[in-house]
Amino acid sequence: MSQAVSDAPAGTKSVQAESGFKRFLRATEIDTRMLGMVGALLVIWIGFHILSGGTFLTPRNLWNLSVQTASVGVMATGMVLVIVTRNIDLSVGSILGVTGMVMAIVQTTWFTPMFGFNSPMVWIATIGVGLLCGLAIGGLQGFVIAYMGVPAFIVTLGGLLVWRGAAWWVASGRTIPITDDNFKIIGGGSDGSIGASWSWIIALVAIAFLAWSTFNARRQRHRFKFPVKPMWAEYLTFGVSALAVIVATFIVNSYLLPGPLARRYAEANGITMPEGGLEIAFGYAVPVLLFIGVGVVMTFIARRTRFGRYVFAIGGNPEAAELAGINTKRVTMMVFALMGMLAAIAAAISTARLTSATNAQGTLDELYTIAAAVIGGTSLAGGAGTIAGAMLGALVMQSLQSGMVLLGMDTPLQNIVVGAVLVVAVWLDTIYRRRAA
Amino acid sequence: MSTSMDTIADHGPAHHADTVDRSGPPLVEMKDISIAFGGIHAVDNASIDLYPGEVVALLGHNGAGKSTLIKILSGAYKRDSGEINVRGETATITNPRDAKKYGIETIYQTLALADNVDAAANLFLGREIMTPLGTLDDAAMEAEARKVMGRLNPNFRRFKEPVRALSGGQRQSVAIARAILFNAKILIMDEPTAALGPQETAQVADLIKELKKDEIGIFLISHDIHDVFDLSDRVVVMKNGQVVGSAKTSDVTKDEVLGMIILGKCPPGATPGPGAMRD
Numbered sequence: 001m002s003q004a005v006s007d008a009p010a011g012t013k014s015v016q017a018e019s020g021f022k023r024f025l026r027a028t029e030i031d032t033r034m035l036g037m038v039g040a041l042l043v044i045w046i047g048f049h050i051l052s053g054g055t056f057l058t059p060r061n062l063w064n065l066s067v068q069t070a071s072v073g074v075m076a077t078g079m080v081l082v083i084v085t086r087n088i089d090l091s092v093g094s095i096l097g098v099t100g101m102v103m104a105i106v107q108t109t110w111f112t113p114m115f116g117f118n119s120p121m122v123w124i125a126t127i128g129v130g131l132l133c134g135l136a137i138g139g140l141q142g143f144v145i146a147y148m149g150v151p152a153f154i155v156t157l158g159g160l161l162v163w164r165g166a167a168w169w170v171a172s173g174r175t176i177p178i179t180d181d182n183f184k185i186i187g188g189g190s191d192g193s194i195g196a197s198w199s200w201i202i203a204l205v206a207i208a209f210l211a212w213s214t215f216n217a218r219r220q221r222h223r224f225k226f227p228v229k230p231m232w233a234e235y236l237t238f239g240v241s242a243l244a245v246i247v248a249t250f251i252v253n254s255y256l257l258p259g260p261l262a263r264r265y266a267e268a269n270g271i272t273m274p275e276g277g278l279e280i281a282f283g284y285a286v287p288v289l290l291f292i293g294v295g296v297v298m299t300f301i302a303r304r305t306r307f308g309r310y311v312f313a314i315g316g317n318p319e320a321a322e323l324a325g326i327n328t329k330r331v332t333m334m335v336f337a338l339m340g341m342l343a344a345i346a347a348a349i350s351t352a353r354l355t356s357a358t359n360a361q362g363t364l365d366e367l368y369t370i371a372a373a374v375i376g377g378t379s380l381a382g383g384a385g386t387i388a389g390a391m392l393g394a395l396v397m398q399s400l401q402s403g404m405v406l407l408g409m410d411t412p413l414q415n416i417v418v419g420a421v422l423v424v425a426v427w428l429d430t431i432y433r434r435r436a437a
Numbered sequence: 438m439s440t441s442m443d444t445i446a447d448h449g450p451a452h453h454a455d456t457v458d459r460s461g462p463p464l465v466e467m468k469d470i471s472i473a474f475g476g477i478h479a480v481d482n483a484s485i486d487l488y489p490g491e492v493v494a495l496l497g498h499n500g501a502g503k504s505t506l507i508k509i510l511s512g513a514y515k516r517d518s519g520e521i522n523v524r525g526e527t528a529t530i531t532n533p534r535d536a537k538k539y540g541i542e543t544i545y546q547t548l549a550l551a552d553n554v555d556a557a558a559n560l561f562l563g564r565e566i567m568t569p570l571g572t573l574d575d576a577a578m579e580a581e582a583r584k585v586m587g588r589l590n591p592n593f594r595r596f597k598e599p600v601r602a603l604s605g606g607q608r609q610s611v612a613i614a615r616a617i618l619f620n621a622k623i624l625i626m627d628e629p630t631a632a633l634g635p636q637e638t639a640q641v642a643d644l645i646k647e648l649k650k651d652e653i654g655i656f657l658i659s660h661d662i663h664d665v666f667d668l669s670d671r672v673v674v675m676k677n678g679q680v681v682g683s684a685k686t687s688d689v690t691k692d693e694v695l696g697m698i699i700l701g702k703c704p705p706g707a708t709p710g711p712g713a714m715r716d
């Protein structure tokens with residue numbers, strides 16, 4: 001990285017510096033696209049912070065941002081695999097709507113009477129039914145796409161209408177309120193956060209996991225005597241990610257329960273209110289932890305399992321995948337089934353957050369989900385995309401929206417901005433790909 | 438096993454003796470195979486066979502039906518009619534997985550690589566090495582990939598890049614490596630050296646000779662008549678989807694084979710097929 005050429009003519013200096021930066025990127029194996037997205041996110045955040053007169057980068061706003069990102073973010077992780085296999089799913093918003101409605105109904109009409117009010121079985125059974133429902137819907141669409149050969153665009157466009165209609169039909173258009181308090185925790189809200197101590201514990205676990213996976217990757221490469229990353233690069237990437245975890249935890253722990261809620265919390269836990277008020281931190285919201293958990297699992301599926309390998313191979317060359325003996329139809333169907341299940345998880349989050357299932361729930365979410373995946377570097381040509389990128393893409397989309405709300409922009413103007421940003425982001429990505437190729 | 442005196446003079450110096458044992462049942466027998474795409478009879482009543490340790494060269498003009506015929510054997514296409522026997526027994530091959538079960542491995546003319554993943558992932562596609570925990574063992578696969586690629590293309594270093602980034606010849610090496618990695622009994626090579634440099638081509642020729650010794654049967658499709666005469670024990674020529682004829686390589690001359698390819702004219706040393714020109 002060094003070999004500074006002090007006596008080089010001035011003209012070659014920038015060339016030297018650039019190749020040094022490139023070498024730095026290669027040594028650390030940093031994904032430059034991800035780096036660019038993090039940069040874009042910071043620009044957006046700082047821009048809104050300045051424009052809003054210092055209200056964007058506050059613990060409260062960032063905490064809300066994290067919760068609002070969860071639902072679409074969960075679906076975006078699945079959309080990556082769908083798009084990687086050269087398909088699309090336009091029905092996820094409607095699947096979210098119908099599974100949310102089904103969960104609300106089974107909870108209020110079956111499980112609460114069956115197991116008793118606030119029994120832990122209620123939320124477990126509710127989520128079980130919701131997941132099965134999403135799995136079945138996604139699996140059905142996947143079957144029609146993979147085995148009957150109807151293009152995904154058409155099947156899921158049909159699904160967009162069918163499942164929205166079904167959502168109306170199961171509840172005759174009513175709004176169904178959620179009664180189970182345990183279920184509401186999934187949505188965040190005042191009881192849906194884990195508090196300061198647990199947040200730090202989770203942060204420590206996450207850092208330990210990062211250390212372990214760094215060490216493990218290195219050991220694997222040593223096992224076969226492959227070239228390894230330089231030690232400083234390992235420390236740097238680990239250090240930066242650990243720092244990010246600590247900063248995030250610090251932020252969510254700086255968001256304190258407002259006065260009345262803190263008082264209620266104190267009463268519920270038998271704490272006497274001290275003079276100056278009680279300082280109780282929110283910590284990580286449950287939906288955010290769920291979102292991160294889904295992201296970790298989906299990354300594992302995409303990178304470490306046979307299924308994930310096949311998904312990418314199919315996206316790269318469907319014919320080659322078939323000739324290699326992969327059951328491409330089954331894999332395709334499974335991708336859509338998984339997508340349906342993730343839509344059900346997103347439905348649980350958003351239903352619990354709104355504390356009711358409404359008929360319009362999830363409307364247009366398919367577009368935000370697709371946009372998140374695409375902004376996150378998933379190629380519509382198939383074969384390329386990362387889960388982490390899509391998660392970051394979801395955060396970018398939500399940041400834009402929340403920021404514009406904070407600035408008091410009208411909805412039509414918000415739509416114009418989001419639409420334009422999507423096109424520009426993909427355009428930049430196209431340029432990036434052309435140069436990388 | 439040259440039989441007729443008059444052909445000896447025509448043989449190139451590199452020619453080898455036919456040592457293939459054809460007393461047992463053939464390794465593969467494709468009988469009366471036909472397939473049509475729309476109105477085009479891509480393969481029309483073609484029959485070919487292959488014995489252990491034998492290299493059968495499949496020749497013919499562009500669009501003669503060579504690739505289509507072997508794709509039926511590899512399970513890529515479903516035949517309209519005809520039957521396939523492996524070691525004397527009827528084989529059901531309806532997809533690539535079936536073919537692999539019979540030990541049939543294929544190097545496709547199009548290479549059939551997933552361009553977006555690296556060499557190791559391509560080599561093990563569909564047959565990944567897993568850790569005891571059931572996850573992909575990428576390190577073990579990369580180690581195997583380095584071994585086999587070292588044999589075929591010692592200069593190859595780019596194990597971490599998607600194969601899209603490789604040269605045509607490097608990609609071809611990956612496709613060849615994949616076919617020999619899993620103890621093939623029957624190897625189909627559809628123009629395996631089309632993109633290779635002289636050194637790599639020589640390495641593939643050595644590889645073919647080595648595989649022959651291991652009693653592996655090879656269908657070799659090639660337009661390079663010198664390679665064919667160098668490596669094959671028998672030649673089969675196709676024209677317009679039909680078999681013009683077949684012959685032991687030692688019984689025919691290069692000119693005669695060219696005559697079969699271009700005119701469909703069967704020389705005396707060859708056994709005529711349904712596609713032979715009648716005079």
Ligand SMILES: Nc1ncnc2c1ncn2[C@@H]1O[C@H](COP(=O)(O)OP(=O)(O)OP(=O)(O)O)[C@@H](O)[C@H]1O
Nearest residue numbers: 474477479497498499500501502503504505506546
């Ligand atoms: N999938 C397909 N659909 C329609 N027609 C096809 C298909 N595959 C092959 N054909 C036709 O079948 C015929 C034989 O093609 P094939 O690829 O087997 O030729 P080949 O002998 O391998 O030629 P080459 O030397 O150019 O590789 C051609 O006329 C081709 O157009």
Ligand SMILES: [Mg+2]
Nearest residue numbers: 503504505546
């Ligand atoms: Mg061909």
